[in-house]
Amino acid sequence: MSRKRLDRVHFDSPAYRRFDTAPTRTKHMKDRIRDAIDQQREAYTALLQEWVQDPTLSGQESRYQHRIADLYRELGLDTDLWEIDIASLKHNPLFHCQRESLAGSPNVVGTWKGTGGGRSLILNGHVDVVPEGDHAQWHQPPYSGEIIDGCLYGRGVTDMKGGNLSAYVAVATLKTLGVRLKGDVILQSVIEEEAGGAGTLAALERGYTADAALLPEPSEQKIFPRQQGSRWFRLKVMGVKAHGGTRYEGVSALEKSVAVIAAIQALEAQRNADLNDPLYEGVPIPLPINLGRIEGGDWPSSVPDEITLEGRIGVGPGETVETAEQALVSAMAALAEQDDWFADHPVEVEFYGACWQPGGIDLDSPLVTQLCNAFERVHGRMPERQASPWGTDGGLLSQYGVPALVFGPGITRLAHFPNEHIRLDDIFDVAEIMALTLIDWCELAD
Amino acid sequence: MSRKRLDRVHFDSPAYRRFDTAPTRTKHMKDRIRDAIDQQREAYTALLQEWVQDPTLSGQESRYQHRIADLYRELGLDTDLWEIDIASLKHNPLFHCQRESLAGSPNVVGTWKGTGGGRSLILNGHVDVVPEGDHAQWHQPPYSGEIIDGCLYGRGVTDMKGGNLSAYVAVATLKTLGVRLKGDVILQSVIEEEAGGAGTLAALERGYTADAALLPEPSEQKIFPRQQGSRWFRLKVMGVKAHGGTRYEGVSALEKSVAVIAAIQALEAQRNADLNDPLYEGVPIPLPINLGRIEGGDWPSSVPDEITLEGRIGVGPGETVETAEQALVSAMAALAEQDDWFADHPVEVEFYGACWQPGGIDLDSPLVTQLCNAFERVHGRMPERQASPWGTDGGLLSQYGVPALVFGPGITRLAHFPNEHIRLDDIFDVAEIMALTLIDWCELAD
Structure with missing residues (x-):
């Protein structure tokens, strides 16, 4: 092979x-x-x-x-x-x-x-x-x-x-x-x-x-x-449970997920800015990162302590699946620089399911x-x-x-x-x- | 009664x-x-x-x-x-x-x-x-x-x-x-x-x-x-489905949900700023609005067209459940002022389940x-x-x-x-x- x-x-x-x-x-x-x-x-x-x-x-x-x-x-x-x-x-x-x-x-x-x-x-x-x-x-x-x-x-x-x-x-x-x-x-x-x-x-x-x-x-x-290739991924964002009435005693995994979503958007913008292929001319987002599913929390009046996000990252024709995976892993690790929470509770990144070269x-x-x-x-x-x-x-x-x-x-x-x-x-x-x-x-x- | x-x-x-x-x-x-x-x-x-x-x-x-x-x-x-x-x-x-x-x-x-x-x-x-x-x-x-x-x-x-x-x-x-x-x-x-x-x-x-x-x-x-009383609510945020590889052809209900989460946080801040009760002295957030559950999307490589958020809004001792409900409804309606999307696709607000006076x-x-x-x-x-x-x-x-x-x-x-x-x-x-x-x-x- x-x-x-x-x-x-x-x-x-x-x-x-x-x-x-x-x-x-x-x-x-x-x-x-x-x-x-x-x-x-x-x-x-x-x-x-x-x-x-x-x-x-x-x-x-x-x-x-x-x-x-x-x-x-x-x-x-x-x-x-x-x-x-x-x-x-x-x-x-x-x-x-x-x-x-x-x-x-x-x-x-x-x-x-x-x-x-x-x-x-x-x-x-x-x-x-x-x-x-x-x-x-x-x-x-x-x-x-x-x-x-x-x-x-x-x-x-x-x-x-x-x-x-x-x-x-x-x-x-x-x-x-x-x-x-x-x-x-x-x-x-x-x-x-x-x-x-x-x-x-x-x-x-x-x-x-x-x-x-x-x-x-x-x-x-x-x-x-x-x-374009693509790779499915799953992110787990952590928090600390608490009663909703004293939600300040917990840490909302949903609020932390907002930062994760922003980091995904920034990564997508950066990867597309780096792209220089006339075949992508006129395409608004040549290599999209799509967040397709979200789920987390188990009770309206509890602070959610875990949120799962699932998506796909586009793999450029000029790169490998591994390169794209690594870019995502690095972006999630970099969250620790802007919020200490992520230093102690890093986003778990899993690549699973489908993969297209x-x-x-x-x-x-x-x-x-x-x-x-x-x-x-x-x-x-x-x-x-x-x-x-x-x-x-x-x-x-x-x-x-x-x-x-x-x-x-x-x-x-x-x-x-x-x-x-x-x-x-x-x-x-x-x-x-x-x-x-x-x-x-x-x-x-x- | x-x-x-x-x-x-x-x-x-x-x-x-x-x-x-x-x-x-x-x-x-x-x-x-x-x-x-x-x-x-x-x-x-x-x-x-x-x-x-x-x-x-x-x-x-x-x-x-x-x-x-x-x-x-x-x-x-x-x-x-x-x-x-x-x-x-x-x-x-x-x-x-x-x-x-x-x-x-x-x-x-x-x-x-x-x-x-x-x-x-x-x-x-x-x-x-x-x-x-x-x-x-x-x-x-x-x-x-x-x-x-x-x-x-x-x-x-x-x-x-x-x-x-x-x-x-x-x-x-x-x-x-x-x-x-x-x-x-x-x-x-x-x-x-x-x-x-x-x-x-x-x-x-x-x-x-x-x-x-x-x-x-x-x-x-x-x-x-x-x-404090509290009322459970459910929000439905709408989007438009698309393939993740052409996600720009859709509208992500998850990205729209980020604006909804921010509006909830702003509403909470405003309601607590209005509060003036010494019994709440030293309490970081006297009347919390807690988002306890989120779910939406059905496929990692599809743009999610509906996100459901569930939470509880605290009802102050000096107000009625109806007043708190109305504040939430108004905050969701006001999203239309910052994003036309919400004018055509308003967030659905439902009050359901438990209610404490x-x-x-x-x-x-x-x-x-x-x-x-x-x-x-x-x-x-x-x-x-x-x-x-x-x-x-x-x-x-x-x-x-x-x-x-x-x-x-x-x-x-x-x-x-x-x-x-x-x-x-x-x-x-x-x-x-x-x-x-x-x-x-x-x-x-x-």
Whole structure:
């Protein structure tokens, strides 16, 4: 396993400049690809409905994955469905998973072997969906797969079964058209992305690597050559209990938490001030530290003696998870300088639960250029390029030396939210762009 | 039912001056009282152990109360044990209780009828104890009744079975000595003080009133002629959910809560600056507003869109619960002036759960003078006089026109805490002081 640190962004990279020299050899191919997609559009849409109607919550992926394996086999891919032995991953420093066992939650990989001599590409998508939340906030049942005004609704359709369909359609279309590529295309249907990436880690450990990876996560067709990582943390702030009527005899952990919240805000401001990456241009807070949960105290008329805060710290594409962790630990330790209380009762910092590695690809990689080209040929304009505000399994791939970029049809703000949906047109546009990119990256065999 | 507003403190009251003219007619009586208490000390101590070993948590008072009724009857008191019909109290604005029914939780009142023409006194004590909490923090089982170094240990012994024993011993001793009083002495063993006073309210509605009341709550033998009331409240602070990686697209209810906490602190400072009562001299925060619980958010990497804060606001002896409530409501409404967010998303203020009325007695009441006198004769010094930092059922009694003061043997800081205990000497000192006070207040019949 190699853990290579990503190079800093090259500001003179060609990917930052508009380029006009779209390759011409796939020109006639574009129309054939579009026609082939359009002919099968109804069948593909029905397939997505079927996928969405299967609630692949963590631990409930088996039926779905067997169905995916069948689809891969029907395409003629070398298909590998396997159960993941959690024991073999437990000592890997990149392993983050709350489950005790992954039995019954297989991974599936389908390899379209190339004729040789071309670059290989992983198309990685996760099958796990987050819980649907409060059903009352959904206008239709969460797993309906209903289509309204060109949008398909359901938990997981934006994050990321719609993107998975794009990848499937891209490969299916090229196969239908009799295309042969020099490089391998590796379709991956992995589990557990939402909880730290155990599925992708297992695929990497099984030996599935490539010259690059593309993850059709919900980027709204923006290209994310850099992906922010993130790390969950838990802070415990201490106080001294007392009766509320004599609260001056105690120390309120809640009042102390106000100082902790301010220190978190100051740390966030400082980390973002230090950042200098044009991919974050216009982003209000490139590397957010989010405090997502708070809980403490047990009685209205008692002084609370312990407050727990839980959050996530963004990990910049140019740093490691460990660097971000250390910054948080230092900020909490520095509280002692402004308040003696924290010298005697330091904030306990724990890193727990999920962890997403930062990831990315060199901006001057041909994959970035080719993807931008293909996008322009489909949409008539250049795509937006940004650093993603959240982590994906692209970070794990990058850690194993597989440069990764994110580009998908889903709607970012709907991921994990009620009434999640996706525009069907976007799925098929992305499939077309992916197919064109595969031809350029892996190269036609003849 | 009369709801009379207490007079403001009289700074020229005789109770503020040291007085040297202790009555002499009970002089020979003092030694007889002490001797009688000392002779029965072992039996009384065993009785307290028995009381403490009966865990009279809310809803589990029946056996205990029947035992109390038997003790009252053995003393020759007119004994009234009754089940409280909650329906008859529900529409009383002073009724605060979380229980659906009070069946199986009787009140007991024992009246020692006077010969007539004297002032009556209620000795009010509650039997309910708060839960024992984490057993690991207790050095002995919570209901052991164990005696170590002159202290008796157990949940409820300070709050307030030790005080109840003082009242019982005071009456039992006078009866033993053949004393006859002109005024009635009314011993009350009530339920539900810890949750808002439904037991005392039921006793008042049953017709038990008197010229004054003494509550042996844990004051460490300080005299509390004023008792602070308190009201529980719940605040809901709103935000807008978003993914933590794009937290700038949401509004953190936690960040908004920081402003709410500051507003609560400012309100507390202002209310205490307005206060001008020598009984609060030296008290760092006479009328605290305590934020005791906080909870909100459901995911480390989501922006929290709702935070709940729960607390208690102290109600000054000179104000009403409604005034304090209104002050809190106004402070929350005023947040809109400093942040437009609160104009569109006002903090929801709810008053719920427990409520203790403020209470007290005129400082120049003879009861205060007589109690101070009796204290001085036992201890050779004047007692401390303060306003209590917490509510008692004395507030309800005051609302019904029964002036109430608090004076008891328990240790304030141990109430509701692990390893709750009481000094046995203090219980019997308070019993002696109470007996002397009864003689002065109710007057000897001959």
